[in-house]
Amino acid sequence: MIEKPISEWTNEEKNKANLDNVARDIIYKTLDKNMFSKIKTCTTAKEIWEKLMQMCEENDLTKENKLTLAIQKFESIKLKLGETMNEFDERFSSIITEMNALGKSYSNR
Template identity: 25%
Template sequence: MKQEGDRKIPKVKNEMIDEEQRNLQVNGKALHMLFCALGPDMYSKMSSCMSAKKVWDTIEPTYEGTNDVKETKIGLINLSYKNLKMQPDENVMKMFDQFSVIVNGLKGFGEVIPEDKLVRKILYSLAESWDV
């Protein structure tokens, strides 16, 4: 496959080897999935990209942020985790929903907390009315 800038010029089908055909198919599927996931504004900006890697490299900083942004987000989520307390006017389900959002946010950034620590955190976060 010959390459000109961002565009790869495909060979005639007879000249392609199986691996090149598979790479083209995989790239096409990945592009399709990425384009389906993008909103209309972002799609119009990315539709001219010919490789899934180029699209991903362009949108990744927008949605995930730079390393500094990721570290800041992790710090804020950790702070929310540490400060989690059940409010007097809050029921258990509402507190657990908030807890789940925080834990899922940490998992999304690759921070996994052992289940026993999660259970203890929930128990310690309950309001005093739950003390036995």
């Protein structure tokens, strides 16, 4: 598709382009350098938004998978042959810390 020159744009097309520029500017100002580098190739605010949504969904899915693995570790933890109680406690505490960081916690019971 060939874009027509800006000089041939209608008022409606100019307004849409301006709104897109404003939206992109707002999004750019809210992103850190790491996130900006992931969306800098997007050409419209809509593309940027869709890319950000995709990245967030992947983060949620990744978090859910990590939590599932941590819960499996928690439910199947056993003292290993030759392992001291201190080593077991460190392993157990590590799993609990990981689960807490992912939003899952258990009471002391």
